[in-house]
Amino acid sequence: MIVILITLSLMNRVYSEQTFEKLTYYLDTTTLAQNLTCQSLTKVYQSTTTGTPRVMQFKINTAYGYNSLLYTFDLHTPFTSITDIIFVESGQTVYKLQYNSVRSYVSNFCSITSSIQYVQFTSNTQMNEQQVTLLVSTNSAITFQIKNLNIYAERCQLYCKICNNDKFCSECMPDFILTSMGKCVCNSQFLTYFQGQCVTQCPVNHIFNGLTCLQYNQIINLLYDDTASKFIMYPDYNTTQRECKITLEGKKVAGLFIQNEVIEYQINTPITKAYDIIMETEIYLLNQPYNIPLHLFIKFNNNLIGQALILYNYQNKAQVIGAVNQKQCNIIGFNSCLKFTFILNVQNISDLQQIQINLNIPLEIKNAAWAISYIKVNAIELTPIICPLKRFKNECVDECPIISRAQGNECISIIDDYKFSKILSILNTDRFALKQNLDINNICEYLQKPILPSCQFYQKRYLQGGELIWKNTQIKLDISSIQPHYKLKLFFKAILIDPVDSQQSLIVSIDDTKFILNKNSPNSYCFSSVATIGCIIQEDLGQTNADYLINFEQEFDHSDTQLEILFTCNIKQNINSYCAIYDIIVLQANCPENCKFCQSDSICLQPDPYLEVFYDCPSEGYYYSEGACLKCKLSCKTCNNGNYCITCKDQYFKYGNLCICQMNMVEAFSTDCTNDDCHPSCSKCQKKLNKNQNNQLQSITQLCAFCDKNEHKVFNNNKCECFLGYYMDQQNYPNTCQLCNQTCQTCSDAITCITCFPEQNRIPQNYQCQCKQGYFENGFDTTCIKCISICKSCLYKEEYCTKCYTEQYRQLSKENTCICENGFYEDNKTDVCLKCSDYCNTCSDYSICTSCSDFQYRILDLHTKQCICQQGYYDNEQLNCLPCHYSCSKCNNSNLISQCTACPNSRQKSAHNIDTFECKCRKGYFDDGYLECLSCNNLINPPITHYCYSQCGDLIIQWNEECDDGNLDPRDGCNQCFLQNNNCIDNICLICQHNQCLQCKDGYYLNNDYACSQCSDECLKCELQQNNCTQCKFNTLSNEKCLNCSQEQGFIQIDNQCFSVCGDGIRTYQEYCDDGNQLNGDGCDQYCNVEEGYVCNLECQKINYIQILLQEYKFDSIYNSKRTIQLKLNQEVKISVINTIKDFFNVTSSTPNLKLTIISINDYSSMKNDYFNITLDFNIELDSSAQPPLITITILNSTFFTNQQGYSFKTNNTTIQLIDFIKQDQFVIQNSQNLAQMSSYFLYILLGLAIIAMIFGGLDIFWNLLDTMQLICYLKYFNITYPYNLQYYFTIFGFAEFDFIKSYFDFEYLITQYVDTPEADPKFNLEGYSTVFLINIISVLIVFLTTSATFIIIRVILYFIHKVTKEFTENMILIEREKINIFTFLFYKLANNCQKYFLKIISEFKSALIRTFMASAYDLNIAIFLQFKDIQFQNPILRLSSIFAIIMFFIETYFIYNCFLLMSKDQVTYKLQQTQQNYGSLFEGLRLERNRFNYYFNLFIVIKKALFIALLVFLYNTPCLQISLVSLLSLTQVLYLLLNRSLEDQNELIKQILSELILWLSEILILSFGFNEQSNIFNYSQMTNIGWIIIGFLSLIIFVQLIIDCKQHFQFLDEKYQLLKNLRVWYQQYFQQDEGQSSLNTEFSQFSIIFHKKQKQLPNIPQAQGSDKQINKRRIVSFQLN
Secondary structure (H helix, E strand, O other): HHHHHHHHHOOOOOOOOOOEEEOOEOOHHHHHOOOOOOOOOOOEEEEOOOOOOOEEEEEEEEEOEEEEEEEEEEEEEEEEOOOOEEEOOOEEEEEEEOOOOOEEEEEOOOEEEEEEEEEEEOOOOOOOOOEEEEEEEOOOOOOOOEEEEEEEEEEEOOOOOOEOOOEEEEOOOEEEOOOOOEEEOOOOOOOEOOOOOOEEEOOOEEEEOOOOOEEEEEEEEEEEEEOOOOOEEEOOOOOOOOEEEEEEEOOEEEEEEEEOOOOEEOOOOOOOOOOOEEEEEEEEEEOOOOOOOOOEEEEEOOOOEEEEEEEEOOOEEEEEEOEEEEEEEEOOOOOOEEEEEEEEEEEEEEEOOOOEEEEEOOOOOOOOOEEEEEEEEEEEEOOOOOOOOOOOOOOOOOOOOOOOEEEEEEEEOOOHHHEEEEEEEEEEEEEEOOOOOHHHHOOOOOOOOOOOOEEEEEEEEEEEOOOOOOOOEEEEEEEEOOOOEEEEEEEEEEEEOOOOOOOOOEEEEEEOOEEEEEEOOOEEEEOOOOOOOOEEEEOOOOOOOEEEEEEEEEEOOOOOEEEEEEEEEEOOOOOEEEEEEEEEEEEEEOOEEOEEEEEOOEEEEOOOOOOEEEEEOOOOEEEEEEEEEEEEOEEEEOOOOOOOOEOOOOOOOEEEEEEOOOOOOEEHHOOOOOOOEEEEOOOEOEEEEEOOOEEEEEEEHOEEEEEOHHHHHEOOOOEEEEEOOEEEOOOOOOOOEEOOOOOOOOOOOHHHHEEEHHOOOEEEEEOOEEEOOOEEOOOOOOOOOOOOOEEEEEOOOOEEEEEOOOHHHHEEOOOOOOOOOOEOOOOOOOOEEEEEEOOOOOOOOOOOOEOOHHHHHHEEOOOOOOEEEOOOEOOOOOOOEEEEOOOOOEEOOOOOOOHHHEEEOOOEEEOOOOOOEEEEEEEOEEOEEEEEEEEHHHHOOOOOOOOOOOOOOOOOOOOOOOOOOOOOOOOOOOOOOOHHHHHHOOEEEEEEEEEEEEEEOOOOOOOOOOOOOOOEEEEEEHHHHHHHHOEEEOOOOOOOOOOOOOOOHHHEEEOOEEEOOOOOOOOOOOOOOOOOOOOOOOOHOOOOOOOEEEEEOOOEOOOOOOOOEEEEEOOOOOOOOEEEEEEEOOOEEEEOOOOOHHHHEEEEEEOOOEEEEEEEHHHHHHHOOOOOEEEEEEEEOOOEEEHHHHHHHEEOOOOHHEOOOOOOOOOOOEEOOOOOOOOOOOOHHHHHHHHHHHHHHHHHHHHHHHHHHHHHHHHHHHHHHHHHHHHHHHHHHHHOOOOOOHHHHHHHHHHHHHHHHHHHOOHHHHOOOOOOEOOOOOHHHOOEEEEHHHHHHHHHHHHHHHHHHHHHHHHHHHHHHHHHHHHHHHHHHOOOOOOOOOHHHHHHHHHHHHHHHHHHHOOOOHHHHHHHHHHHHHHHHHHHHHHHHOOOOOHHHHHHHHHHHHHHHHEEEEHHHHHHHHOOOOOHHHHHHHHHHHHHHHHEEEEOOHHHHHHHHHHHHHHHHHHHHHHHHHHOOOOOHHHHHHHHHHHHHHHHHHHOOEEOOHHHHHHHHHHHHHHHHHHHHHHHHHHHHHOOOOHHHHHHHHHHHHHHHHHHHHHHHHHHHHHHHHHHHHHHHHHHHHHHHOOOOOOOOOOHHOOOOOOOOHHHHHHOOOOOOOOOOOOOHHHHHHHHHHHHHOOOOO
């Protein structure tokens, strides 16, 4: 609990202590300053001695993370100096010493009378660099010296690089990161901080215990499970037993576990003695509930001994207190994921049978879960601490500190001088040795009364006093102590500086006791910087005589609360003698506990009246340490320190070094081990109930240790709760769980429900579980049945509604169904009724009305299904129509009589040339105050005053008369009151007078004859002529002329409305475009609207937006953290501002938890005519695994970019999905490199042997080796993802491919600069292969050209050798009786052998070409089959390449066919010299006499190579089938060799069988990778392990090759080159014989010895011939024998 409280208090901020560290420095002598050694063993620094200013400069190593520097030193200047000295730190003046500001003393320093000053100052410049400079200078021509320079740095917290003035860290040192708690810890890539650095793994024989690396003598693995196969799961009360195995991040893990589920691991390995147990487990926590603390519990043998608290920190990030390697992970299907490693170290365990792990997830959190990735348990025996020098308090030290004495290699504390003691004061000592802090405000630690003016630094200490500082002065040390005591002991060291005799002394006064110390005092010795009789060589402080050091240790009685110690430097004579003291320690001997006054630690004179006096530590609950009795842990009965118990109290039992509570089996630190004040819900208590705790502490306090399932209790939120369906009866203590009502999920009593079972479709209401809305009781069981979706409630059956959802706008009908309310209509997609238009009373769709509201004065238009205003009403854009004047059928939004716009049938316009008018009754109708006028025909006998009254002949023209001339003459133009030849047509002319029309109706105009003529089609009204429109018939966008609704103008007239014709190629004002068709996708759609991405004027043109094109570097691999992304734009662009192009681009990661670093941005852009062709390469580095990495590149200020159309980007960013990145463990990387390096060494040896074979013969050994290496090399082309170790291993075989030539010459560029060549499949493309035969075949051609060139060169060399040796032979024949030099002879022999060898090679030229073809068969067939897979005949270059590939394939087939014919001949043919020279490579090394099949073995190998490459190329997309068939090829060759034993050399036969067999096994394992990509049966760790096995197999092939090849070479050389052995014998004999015998002219010459040939008998020669002739003949024969 204490740890938790401390953790919580540190969650927000970490405060750094103010600590000082002593720094190292050195004098920068480039300033001509000097290091002096005068008079002192301490280094003295002197400024420059010439020029002005005089300077010295120091380079200071500050490391990292310091806020200020403290400087202390002795400054020596000339006595008469009146200049200021300036101190400049890294270019900033930090201190200025004025000549009269510091008290100084006269000293004879370095034979110069100088003024000495003690200087101390602090610079507050923050120093976050590794080295700073301090420049000391003066502007006058004086030389000054500095001695005892000490520099102390006030640093930030540990491992912090930069911190502010409040010591809060803002940046950590390299390899460290700043945690959310404000601490600097090792980066996540490291394991821990150990031995001064962050390490990724502990050293050998060390193990990580969660904090640091521990060294061990022995380690025993008790458990290891990373395959989720060794655990037992115990479900919670309401969960089920199941197989908890799942794959997370590509690895099979144990899980998922929920609620209080427990997993158990059995330990089957017994341990025979006590070990330290280290358990390490990696855990996934998924969907952790926010702000709800969780506990992780670890039990050993059912004892709860470890737990971790999981909560959210102040940054709202999940954090596990006490865990390591905490990382946020991304798991599909889960909102959050935290992966962490928990390590538990339990000491002194001798019995471990099982381990249980569980995580208490609250029951109400349904989606939270956890899983275990791996667990390992080790028992270790630690290595005891052995100190090379001294040991103090179980720590190794170089020397004993001043508070201890040495006994052997142990340092015994002076506190042990008394039973009960205490150190009251430590002054003027080396604070760093005691791990104490410097007091920078009193660095000299001045004593009182009076305070000395300064101090002197000596032996890593600031002395009290010193030379020129202290003499004839008394200083006082006052100490207070309220603790009862009976003695004090004073320790200090005194130095008498330059004493003349014993009169110079130091007097120490304690109470009434005085001690006089002089040069003759005991425990004193003299020392001097120079050799002095009787003194040791040690730097002294004086200048004339030797100094004396006195070790003072004195005990005296004392019991007062105040202590006064007086130190007097007594220098009686007027001499330069001084005093100094240091290492001052005051030790107090205390009285026994509860004694107020004592005589000794065993005699108490005044005990406490109420408490017992303890003369020794109590036997139980206490232990003795550092002069006092200290309390053991609360659970300890006896102990010897504050950490571990020897025995436990009665209510506990001991398990290892832990005390376990017997009541609840919980480790003592985590429990109160009592049932008092226990939470009443607990079956077993763990912590007392503390009501005074705040809510935050209560939420993390574990109250209950155990909840008994038999009592229907379950652990939840740190206490016990009842099972669902039970309630906690609080009337009992402890509380018991009772059964709730069957409808209650939880309840407070038997009938009061709190929550209900969701599966019963019930909700709490009035403390009962009732059917929730939309459900009803079925009367048969407790589950409520759902109503139909439109019923809010129902009875009896699902569709019998009793209430409807008003939010669905429904109402209950008489049939108890829910129908839509008025103004709403049914939606086929949802149950919610949708609102009709506001103008509809009811509708079938939003705009399709079925009835209208009479209150709105609207009627339904049956044609349009719209609610329009009733006749005589007008629409004022409100719901209700307003009445027009009663005479108007339509009006201009007004009820005035003159604002009519339409008249009913019985009325006519008052005027025809205006838009608004009055509606007057037509002729023959009269106005009766209603809309329609009444017909006069229906009026009988109207009065004379009525409009309808009519009488012909009364000279009054009435409503039914055209004229009335008062007579009945039919020939006077008016007959029976009607005109004759009338121009007034009733339905056209509106006003007629005297047979002349005065006003025509709309669509007609009054011509010069006062008759009505029709207007043109576009006019609704016209005047004077038919096309002079005064009002248009159709709406138009132009005010100048009317719309001509004709097909020639692109219109068609339907129902008196004009419509534009889309697709006729005529763009009208109603159309946005018209491209002459109604096709979509060409910019103008079927409705003549402009499609997205186009702009249309006369023609439609596609908008070519600027697009970002991203491409990953094709050779990036999944194991490479460094990636290259190429960015191009799809067109040239203009940039409106002047700036660096790459500054416009921002690269970010779109993959959660993936961070990237931009290494560099390479700009390959070019500009032409102000337009840029942008090409950028972004080189980035990924920091963690990602599958896949998503990288987003955003254009900043994208509007600055425009294309030639003037458009910019449609979207200013794009995302590219890179290939997966799998970050490799450093262990795998290092081991892969080591194994590859070892295999490469084997290969170098094999290559050396092969080269020797080429020189001395035995080429079949070389070619067989090359075949094997090539086959291994080509395994990398299988279309599967290899693990990193195996992929790296394949790189060492690259030399076996002849295609490596392309890495030096870019042949592909020769083709691609003229034509775009299609890329080969990825793995071939990665190795530089193309699909173009002409590119791939170049490396093969170079091999053939190299072979041919070799033969040409050999012929040239042979010519010169022959010429040289011919002249040499002729000269030797002419020499008489002359000795031949041995080296001359050897040169001749070598040249002769070279001739033979070169002649043999030249004679086998055809065979060499055949062998070259067989060796390059892999590369040749790759070139052919890659072209076959992508044959191209469109482009001339590609067509040529395809034709050449076909031709080469037929040449290869023809060659193999002819070779078969040749090998089918009889055996005698192969013995002919010509056959062996021309075709020997076809049957070299074969055992021809065994059977006929052996003849074709080498041809079978060529065919196998072709089939192998064909399978690689054509089955690339079916890797499992590809690998299976390739493995069959290897197995076939093994069987072929076993059955036929085709090779003559038994060693070569064994080698090939073993190699092919091992290769077959490797291919079978590789096949498992192919299956894994389809079924994901292996995690990456398992794939890596299989990779190690395959590497082992392939390395075994190399090793077998090496062993057998070595044997073959030695046998071959021994059999074929016996000359080498004999040459050595001949050479020895040559130099052992005398000169006469060493001649070549002897009968048994060295020639015979060398060549194992007897000299031929010379024919008998007459004696008359001289011996010279005989010698010449023998010499000639000797050369011939050679």
